[in-house]
Amino acid sequence: MATLEANRTVEAVWRIESARVIAGLTRMVHDVGLAEELAQDALVAALEQWPESGVPDNPGAWLMAIAKRRAIDQFRRRDTLERKVVELGRDLETQEAPNAEPDFDAIDSNIGDNLLRLVFISCHPVLSTEARVALTLRLLGGLTTEEVARAFLTPEPTIAQRIVRAKKTLAKKKVPFEVPNAAELGERLASVCEVVYLVFNEGYSATGGEDWMRPALCEDAMRLGRMLAELVPAEREVHGLVALMEIQASRARARLGPDKQPVLLFDQDRSRWDQLLIRRGLAALARAERLPGEPGPYELQAAIAACHARARTPEETDWARIAARYARLVQLLPSPVVELNRAVALSMAFGPAMGLEIVDRLTAEPSLKTYHLLPSVRGDLLAKLDRHAEASEEFTRAAELTRNEAERSLLLDRAKESADRAGSL
Amino acid sequence: MRFMVMVKHLENDPNMPEPDEEMFASMARYNEELVKAGVLLAGEGLHPSDQGALVTFRDGVPTVTDGPFAEGKELVGGYWLLEVKSREEVLEWVKRIPADAAVTSRVEVRQVLSDDD
Numbered sequence: 298m299a300t301l302e303a304n305r306t307v308e309a310v311w312r313i314e315s316a317r318v319i320a321g322l323t324r325m326v327h328d329v330g331l332a333e334e335l336a337q338d339a340l341v342a343a344l345e346q347w348p349e350s351g352v353p354d355n356p357g358a359w360l361m362a363i364a365k366r367r368a369i370d371q372f373r374r375r376d377t378l379e380r381k382v383v384e385l386g387r388d389l390e391t392q393e394a395p396n397a398e399p400d401f402d403a404i405d406s407n408i409g410d411n412l413l414r415l416v417f418i419s420c421h422p423v424l425s426t427e428a429r430v431a432l433t434l435r436l437l438g439g440l441t442t443e444e445v446a447r448a449f450l451t452p453e454p455t456i457a458q459r460i461v462r463a464k465k466t467l468a469k470k471k472v473p474f475e476v477p478n479a480a481e482l483g484e485r486l487a488s489v490c491e492v493v494y495l496v497f498n499e500g501y502s503a504t505g506g507e508d509w510m511r512p513a514l515c516e517d518a519m520r521l522g523r524m525l526a527e528l529v530p531a532e533r534e535v536h537g538l539v540a541l542m543e544i545q546a547s548r549a550r551a552r553l554g555p556d557k558q559p560v561l562l563f564d565q566d567r568s569r570w571d572q573l574l575i576r577r578g579l580a581a582l583a584r585a586e587r588l589p590g591e592p593g594p595y596e597l598q599a600a601i602a603a604c605h606a607r608a609r610t611p612e613e614t615d616w617a618r619i620a621a622r623y624a625r626l627v628q629l630l631p632s633p634v635v636e637l638n639r640a641v642a643l644s645m646a647f648g649p650a651m652g653l654e655i656v657d658r659l660t661a662e663p664s665l666k667t668y669h670l671l672p673s674v675r676g677d678l679l680a681k682l683d684r685h686a687e688a689s690e691e692f693t694r695a696a697e698l699t700r701n702e703a704e705r706s707l708l709l710d711r712a713k714e715s716a717d718r719a720g721s722l
Numbered sequence: 723m724r725f726m727v728m729v730k731h732l733e734n735d736p737n738m739p740e741p742d743e744e745m746f747a748s749m750a751r752y753n754e755e756l757v758k759a760g761v762l763l764a765g766e767g768l769h770p771s772d773q774g775a776l777v778t779f780r781d782g783v784p785t786v787t788d789g790p791f792a793e794g795k796e797l798v799g800g801y802w803l804l805e806v807k808s809r810e811e812v813l814e815w816v817k818r819i820p821a822d823a824a825v826t827s828r829v830e831v832r833q834v835l836s837d838d839d
Contacts, residue, residue, distance in 0.1 A: 302810070305808060305809075305810040306810045306813075306814070308808070308810070309806075309807070309808055309810035309811035309813070309814045310814055312806075312807060312811055313759065313811065313814060313815070352814075352817075356814075409758075513807075516805060516807075519760070519805075520759075520760035520761065520805070521760065522760070523757070523760030524758065524759065524760040527757060527758045527760075550837055573763060573764060573803070577763070
């Protein structure tokens, strides 16, 4: 194999196998940091040997075997050293208790179980969100430190440090390598979903033409989400998360105009929506809905996205259904922005007056004081109710608040239009 | 990156064994691995060509020929659509397709065009 091709092949195998190898090693040595180092050693060995010998038939087993051998060697040396220390320092009482003994016979028991434990430990709440993201992408996504750094527009040494510190924290706090018990599972799973969705959003918000690593983050996130759905298939929210990502991603090709400016959902060319991803998203949503329990925030957002995805034109949108989902969502996530979205949906379903009632209440909301969409929506509803003078004022205020040039000029146009209609009454 | 992976074989190949329980089971396991890895977007098996049709366009005029239409020719028996980071990655996955040792089959791997292409 030519060297460049060989390296890329090894990288590809690493992407396929590394999470399982690291998970299995962690089960053996009880230390994520050490497990990753051992796995990296195996990677180096692969880079050295496979160009000559070819990729082995079972690359995962090969990597695991090498890493395990290193681990055994290391512990033998440590034991020898410790015995020497004990012999030399028999009088010293200050010897620390050794780390939990590694279990080299921990049969690659349940690969899925080990992977799941790795997911939970990488997303452990004792770590900062940034640390969880970096660690998860590294250990489960198989990304290199450099790839993580590029994807998040952060210098590589910063990410490297972040990962080192995360591993140290996990070791120091003796975070156990286990799946949380039933009582904690919901909360811990929410933390995992948060990490995955954060990665997705980072990629989703990256505009085209930039480093391709960034939009590729969406694919990384979706892959992690899909993996998670198979690891915890009984959890509604995970399928909800996958559904939400697939459906949002389905719009990727329609979201940017020729000038790379974002295009609003209602102005998007729906023929550019990826029907395969929509179909997959709807299937994931159906899977969630078949499970016991109540829908969580991801599933509700996915259900809303699904309503849009099913509408072949904006006119066919099932607004009543969207409004109902927002009503449930706002109970789980009592945010004024969610309430504003609910108002829009209500007005589309049942007329502007219904929406205005809610929006009027929201004008008192301190967190929305500089949120341009509030006056923008209020203006729209007032205009629909023929209250054009008031509408014009709202559009003007919205234009002042928005930082987007294209949007500002659109809002000013509407302000003028409303002012004209008010003047002509 | 998305890749189309098409398994091709000679239709009515005398060397092709009847698919048995074990073949189905190992194919099911392989598909499960693709799903668990999060790389499978779609995948289906196709009916043999005797139920299919061939539509030929000549001078803009289509002519329909009912199957079978593949005497001695290779046909696509099934496909996968995979989402991976590189050409090397899809090839690693394709190498893992369970294959009957007695049979020679060919798998065509083609990258799907994207907007950036």
